[in-house]
Amino acid sequence: MTTAASAFGKQERSMPWWIPLIEGIALIIVGILLFTNTAATVVVLAQVLAIYWLIAGIMQIVSLFVDRSAWGLKLLAGIIGIWAGTMILQHPLQGTLALGFAVVIILGIQALIMGVINVIQAFRGAGWGIGLLGVVNIIFGFILLGNVAISAALLPWVLGGLAVVGGIAAIVMAFRLKTT
Numbered sequence: 001m002t003t004a005a006s007a008f009g010k011q012e013r014s015m016p017w018w019i020p021l022i023e024g025i026a027l028i029i030v031g032i033l034l035f036t037n038t039a040a041t042v043v044v045l046a047q048v049l050a051i052y053w054l055i056a057g058i059m060q061i062v063s064l065f066v067d068r069s070a071w072g073l074k075l076l077a078g079i080i081g082i083w084a085g086t087m088i089l090q091h092p093l094q095g096t097l098a099l100g101f102a103v104v105i106i107l108g109i110q111a112l113i114m115g116v117i118n119v120i121q122a123f124r125g126a127g128w129g130i131g132l133l134g135v136v137n138i139i140f141g142f143i144l145l146g147n148v149a150i151s152a153a154l155l156p157w158v159l160g161g162l163a164v165v166g167g168i169a170a171i172v173m174a175f176r177l178k179t180t
Contacts, residue, residue, distance in 0.1 A: 020177065021170070021175075027164070030167075034163065043093065054082055054089065057080065061074070061079075104151040111138070119135065122134060
């Protein structure tokens with residue numbers, strides 16, 4: 001019993017402590033850039049995402065030669081990835097604006113769907129808290145979908161705030177990993 005406990009206590013960490021430290025610092029830098037130089041940072045982030053989509057789309061199509069399972073979905077995902085990446089790279093400003101609008105619309109629809117699901121769960125006995133959360137989600141979804149342009153314009157600052165908070169949390173986690 002003591003051997004198993006000591007072996008469990010000496011189990012190696014799944015990641016080195018400095019990885020979340022670097023991630024946290026990068027997130028804080030991106031968050032600060034989103035606050036201070038919003039337009040340029042958003043365009044650069046959209047370009048990075050476009051390059052990722054382009055490469056991922058190519059890899060999806062290449063993977064068809066190795067594994068033919070779900071070939072239709074892989075082909076569709078590859079074509080969409082290549083198309084979206086190419087469009088944003090060819091038209092950086094329009095692509096960035098379209099990406100912002102698409103994110104807001106997706107978040108609005110997701111909020112409405114989750115809100116309805118939460119309200120249904122509340123009526124099935126999950127409690128009034130989940131029902132209240134559902135109503136808040138529905139209101140949030142309508143606000144996003146009713147003011148897509150304003151929501152898309154505010155999105156970089158919301159993401160900047162989340163990046164700074166997430167970066168601080170990652171740095172705290174890194175130092176906790178270092179001390180254990």
